[in-house]
Amino acid sequence: MSEIKIPIGPQHPALKEPESFSLTLEGERIIDAEVKLGYNHRGIEKACESRNYIQDIYLIERICGICSHSHSTCFVQAVEEIAGVEISARAQFIRTIVAELERIHSHLLWLGVAGHEVGFDTLFMYAWRDREAVLDILALISGNRVNYGINTLGGVRRDIDKEQSRKILEIIKQLTERTEYYIKVATNEPTFSGRLSGVGKLSTEKAKELGAVGPTARASSIERDVRRDDPYGAYAQIPFKVITDNHADVLGRTIVRVFELLESYKMLKYLVQNMPEGALTVKVPRRIPAGEAISRYEAPRGEDIHYVRANGTEMPERVKVRAPTLANLAAIREMLRGGFLADFPIVIAAIDPCFSCTDRAIQLVKDNGAETVDWRQLRDYSIDWHKKRGIDLSRI
Amino acid sequence: MANEEIIKSLEAKLAGAVYNIISPRERRIFAETTVQKLVEVTRLLKEWGMINVGAVTGMDGGDKFEVMYHFNDARGLLLNLKVFIPREDPKVPSVVSIFPGAFLYEYELMDLLGIKVEGTPPGRRYPLPDSWPEGQYPLRKDWKGLATETEVKIDE
Amino acid sequence: MEIVWTLLYMLVFPGFLFLTTYGMICEWVDRKLYARFQSRLGPPWFQPEADFIKLLSKEEIIPEAANPVMFRLLPLFALASVLTAFLYLPIWNTAAIYSFSGDLIVVFYLLTIPTLTFFLAGWHSTSLFATLGSVRNVTQLFAYEVPLLISLLGPALLSGSWSLSEMNQFFVERPILLLVNIIGFFVALIAVQGKLERVPFDIPEAETEIVAGSFTEFSGKLLGIFRLAIDLELVVAATLISVVFLGGSFGLHPVLGFILFIVKTLLIVAILALFRTVMARIRIEQMMKFCWRYLAPISLFQLLINILVKAWFL
Numbered sequence: 001m002s003e004i005k006i007p008i009g010p011q012h013p014a015l016k017e018p019e020s021f022s023l024t025l026e027g028e029r030i031i032d033a034e035v036k037l038g039y040n041h042r043g044i045e046k047a048c049e050s051r052n053y054i055q056d057i058y059l060i061e062r063i064c065g066i067c068s069h070s071h072s073t074c075f076v077q078a079v080e081e082i083a084g085v086e087i088s089a090r091a092q093f094i095r096t097i098v099a100e101l102e103r104i105h106s107h108l109l110w111l112g113v114a115g116h117e118v119g120f121d122t123l124f125m126y127a128w129r130d131r132e133a134v135l136d137i138l139a140l141i142s143g144n145r146v147n148y149g150i151n152t153l154g155g156v157r158r159d160i161d162k163e164q165s166r167k168i169l170e171i172i173k174q175l176t177e178r179t180e181y182y183i184k185v186a187t188n189e190p191t192f193s194g195r196l197s198g199v200g201k202l203s204t205e206k207a208k209e210l211g212a213v214g215p216t217a218r219a220s221s222i223e224r225d226v227r228r229d230d231p232y233g234a235y236a237q238i239p240f241k242v243i244t245d246n247h248a249d250v251l252g253r254t255i256v257r258v259f260e261l262l263e264s265y266k267m268l269k270y271l272v273q274n275m276p277e278g279a280l281t282v283k284v285p286r287r288i289p290a291g292e293a294i295s296r297y298e299a300p301r302g303e304d305i306h307y308v309r310a311n312g313t314e315m316p317e318r319v320k321v322r323a324p325t326l327a328n329l330a331a332i333r334e335m336l337r338g339g340f341l342a343d344f345p346i347v348i349a350a351i352d353p354c355f356s357c358t359d360r361a362i363q364l365v366k367d368n369g370a371e372t373v374d375w376r377q378l379r380d381y382s383i384d385w386h387k388k389r390g391i392d393l394s395r396i
Numbered sequence: 397m398a399n400e401e402i403i404k405s406l407e408a409k410l411a412g413a414v415y416n417i418i419s420p421r422e423r424r425i426f427a428e429t430t431v432q433k434l435v436e437v438t439r440l441l442k443e444w445g446m447i448n449v450g451a452v453t454g455m456d457g458g459d460k461f462e463v464m465y466h467f468n469d470a471r472g473l474l475l476n477l478k479v480f481i482p483r484e485d486p487k488v489p490s491v492v493s494i495f496p497g498a499f500l501y502e503y504e505l506m507d508l509l510g511i512k513v514e515g516t517p518p519g520r521r522y523p524l525p526d527s528w529p530e531g532q533y534p535l536r537k538d539w540k541g542l543a544t545e546t547e548v549k550i551d552e
Numbered sequence: 553m554e555i556v557w558t559l560l561y562m563l564v565f566p567g568f569l570f571l572t573t574y575g576m577i578c579e580w581v582d583r584k585l586y587a588r589f590q591s592r593l594g595p596p597w598f599q600p601e602a603d604f605i606k607l608l609s610k611e612e613i614i615p616e617a618a619n620p621v622m623f624r625l626l627p628l629f630a631l632a633s634v635l636t637a638f639l640y641l642p643i644w645n646t647a648a649i650y651s652f653s654g655d656l657i658v659v660f661y662l663l664t665i666p667t668l669t670f671f672l673a674g675w676h677s678t679s680l681f682a683t684l685g686s687v688r689n690v691t692q693l694f695a696y697e698v699p700l701l702i703s704l705l706g707p708a709l710l711s712g713s714w715s716l717s718e719m720n721q722f723f724v725e726r727p728i729l730l731l732v733n734i735i736g737f738f739v740a741l742i743a744v745q746g747k748l749e750r751v752p753f754d755i756p757e758a759e760t761e762i763v764a765g766s767f768t769e770f771s772g773k774l775l776g777i778f779r780l781a782i783d784l785e786l787v788v789a790a791t792l793i794s795v796v797f798l799g800g801s802f803g804l805h806p807v808l809g810f811i812l813f814i815v816k817t818l819l820i821v822a823i824l825a826l827f828r829t830v831m832a833r834i835r836i837e838q839m840m841k842f843c844w845r846y847l848a849p850i851s852l853f854q855l856l857i858n859i860l861v862k863a864w865f866l
Binding site for chain 1: 589590591592593680681684751752754755758759760761762763829830831832833834835836837838
C-alpha cells in the first residue's frame with residue numbers, strides 16, 4: 001500500500017479537545033506525524049493584563065477544567081512571592097488537600113479515557129464511577145466540582161471542618177481498594193496490557209531532550225517532580241515517594257499514574273490527620289509592589305510554570321503560563337513515529353492532554369416557568385428517580 | 397549547594413558573558429545576557445547542568461522587548477536568562493539546536509510578539525490560526541484587538 | 553397455496569418480521585447486560601426500536617464521490633443474505649424450513665456476504681476512514697473465517713452430514729456426543745465475536761481510531777438497514793452455534809423447542825456480551841497472530857479428536 005495522509009482532528013472521536021494531527025501512513029503504520037495546535041487559544045495571557053489580581057485568579061482557574069486548582073495555585077503563589085506574603089500553615093494544607101484531590105480525580109479520569117481509547121469501555125465506566133466520589137468531596141469542600149475557587153491572594157476562601165475530613169478519609173479508604181483492583185487489571189488483563197506495552201516509546205534521552213514533564217517523563221525513568229524538587233504548599237512537610245517506571249511506553253505511563261494515585265491517598269491521609277490550626281487568610285495589598293516571580297507547580301499532567309511581573313498597580317504587567325501539555329507535545333511526534341494507526345489514540349491520550357469539563361447546574365422548565373436546581377437537589381432527584389424504578393444508586 | 401555557591405559556580409562557568417546575576421530566593425536565579433552571546437551562553441548552561449528549556453517568555457517593555465528563557469536543571473533549580481532586544485528590529489537566534497524541545501515556545505514568540513527567531517525549524521504556526529493577518533501581534537502593549545471586520549478563517 | 557406459505561415463512565415467521573423483532577430484543581439484551589456488567593443502568597427495552605425508527609427518519613447523505621447505486625444497494629444485500637441464511641436453520645424442531653445436503657456451507661457463505669458488503673460499502677464511500685475500515689474488514693475476515701469454518705466442520709464430520717437439519721437430528725439422538733465438541737464450541741464463540749465485529753475484535757469500526765470504519769459516510773435509512781443486518785447477524789450466528797454445538801431444540805414439542813431456542817440464543821448473546829465487557833480492543837496484527845497461531849490450531853485439534861472418536865466409537 002502506498003503512503004496516505006489522513007487528517008485526525010480538529011474534530012475526531014479520539015480527541016476530546018480540538019487539536020489537529022496529520023498522519024502519514026504506510027498501511028497501518030505511521031511514518032510521520034504533523035501537529036497543529038492553537039484551536040483553543042483564548043488570549044488569556046493578554047486578558048490578564050487588563051484585569052486586577054483577584055479577577056485574574058478566576059480567569060486563570062478557567063484555563064483548564066481539570067487542572068483548575070493547579071493553575072490558580074501556581075498564579076497565586078507567584079503573586080504572593082512578589083508581595084512578600086507568607087500564608088498560614090493551615091491555608092497551605094487546605095491548598096495541598098485540594099491539589100491532591102484534584103490529582104486523584106484527574107488520574108482516575110485519565111484511566112477511564114485510556115480504557116476508552118483502546119476500546120475497554122468497562123474500565124472507563126468503572127474509573128469514572130469512582131471519580132464521582134472524588135468530585136463529590138471536592139463539591140463538599142469547595143461547593144464546586146471542577147472550578148473550585150478555593151484560592152485567594154493570601155490564603156484560601158473556605159475551611160475544611162471535622163465532618164469533611166472524616167468524609168475524605170472514608171472515601172480514600174474505598175478508593176484505595178478500587179485502585180489496587182485497577183492495578184491488577186492493568187497488569188493482568190492480556191488484551192489491555194497487550195495494547196499498552198511497547199506502544200509510544202520515548203527513551204530517557206529523548207524525553208530529557210524534548211523537555212517532557214510529569215508522568216510522561218517519570219515513565220521514562222526521569223525522576224523529576226516539582227513537589228519534591230522545588231517544594232511548595234505543604235509538600236516540604238509531608239512524606240511521599242516520587243513514582244518512576246522504566247517501561248518508557250504507555251504501560252509505564254499507566255503504572256506511574258496508578259501508583260501516584262496510591263501515593264496521593266497516603267498523602268491525603270497524612271494531610272487531613274495533621275492539619276495545623278491557623279487563620280485562613282492573611283492580608284495582601286490591592287496594589288502589588290513592582291517585581292517578578294516565577295512559580296512552579298506539579299499539576300496532574302506535569303510541571304506547570306507561571307511567570308508574573310508586577311508593575312506596582314492593581315493589574316499585572318505580564319502573566320505567562322506554560323501548561324504541562326505544551327511541554328509534552330514536543331515529544332508526541334517522537335512517540336507516534338513508527339507506531340500503528342491503532343495506537344494513535346492511546347499515545348495521544350497517554351500524555352493526558354487537558355480536557356474540558358461541563359457545567360452541571362441545569363434549568364428545569366416546568367409548566368409555570370423555569371426553576372433552577374442545585375447540585376444536591378439534582379443528585380437526590382436522580383437517586384429517587386432510579387429508586388422508583390427499582391435500582392438503588394445511593395450507595396454507589 | 398547553597399545559593400551563593402551556585403552563583404559563584406555560574407559566574408566561573410560563564411566568565412563575563414552574563415551579568416546582573418541575582419537570586420531572590422532558593423532555587424531561583426535571574427541573569428541577563430546579550431543577543432550576540434545567547435546561543436553560546438545557552439550551550440555553556442547545558443554543559444553546566446541545565447537539562448531543558450521550561451518556557452520562553454516574551455514581554456513588551458516599551459522601546460525594548462524582553463525575552464526570558466527559563467532553564468531547568470535536574471534538582472529543581474530554575475535559571476531565568478533575560479535578553480533585551482530593540483523594538484524596531486526584534487530578532488533572537490534560535491536555541492533549538494541546543495534544546496530541541498524549545499521550538500514551540502519560539503513559535504509563540506513569533507506569533508504573539510512578532511519577534512523573529514532565526515534558525516527555528518519550519519512548521520505550522522502556533523498558536524494563532526493560519527489566516528491571521530500580517531503584522532498583528534496580540535501581546536504587544538499597543539495592540540488593541542483586530543478591527544471587527546477582519547475575517548479570520550478557521551484552519552483546515 | 554405453496555407460494556402463500558413461502559411468503560409467510562419469508563416475511564412473517566421465521567423470516568423478516570420475527571427475525572427483526574428478535575434481533576432487536578437480542579440487541580437490547582446485549583446492551584443491557586453490557587451496561588449492567590459495567591454498573592450502568594442500560595437502555596430501556598424499546599431502545600433498539602427507537603434507534604432504528606430514528607435512523608429511518610433521518611436524512612440520507614450520499615457523498616459526491618461515492619457510487620450512489622452501490623451505496624443504496626449494499627445495505628439491502630447485507631440484510632437479504634442474513635435473512636436467507638436464517639431460513640436454513642432449524643428453530644423449533646430439528647428440521648429447517650428449507651434444507652438440503654450441504655446447507656451448512658451455504659449458511660456459512662451467506663454469513664460472509666454481510667462482511668463483504670461492509671467492505672464494498674467502505675470502499676465505495678471513498679472517504680479515508682471508510683477505506684481504512686474496509687481494508688480492516690477484509691483483513692479481519694481472513695483471520696476468523698478459517699477457525700470458524702474448521703470448528704463447524706468438527707460436528708459435521710462426526711455426524712457424517714453437511715446438512716444442518718441432519719446434523720441436529722444426529723446430535724439429538726446421541727446428545728452425549730455434544731460433549732466431544734466442547735473445544736470447537738469455544739473456538740466458534742470467539743470467531744463469531746470476530747465475525748460480528750465486537751470488542752475485542754471491533755477493529756474495523758474502532759471508534760477512537762477510524763471514526764466508524766466502513767460506515768463513516770452512511771446515514772439515515774441506509775445506516776439503519778446496516779445496523780439491522782448486524783442485529784440479525786447476531787441472531788443467525790447465535791442460532792447456528794446453538795444448532796451445531798448445543799443440540800438446538802432437542803427434538804422436543806415445537807413449543808418447548810421454541811423456548812429452548814430462545815434460551816440458548818440468549819445464553820450465547822450473554823456470553824458474547826461478557827466477552828466484550830472484560831476485554832480491550834486488540835490491534836489488527838495482534839488479531840491475525842491470535843487467530844492463526846492459537847485459534848486455527850486449536851480448531852484443527854478438535855477436528856483430530858472428532859476423527860478419532862468417529863473411527864473408534866461410531
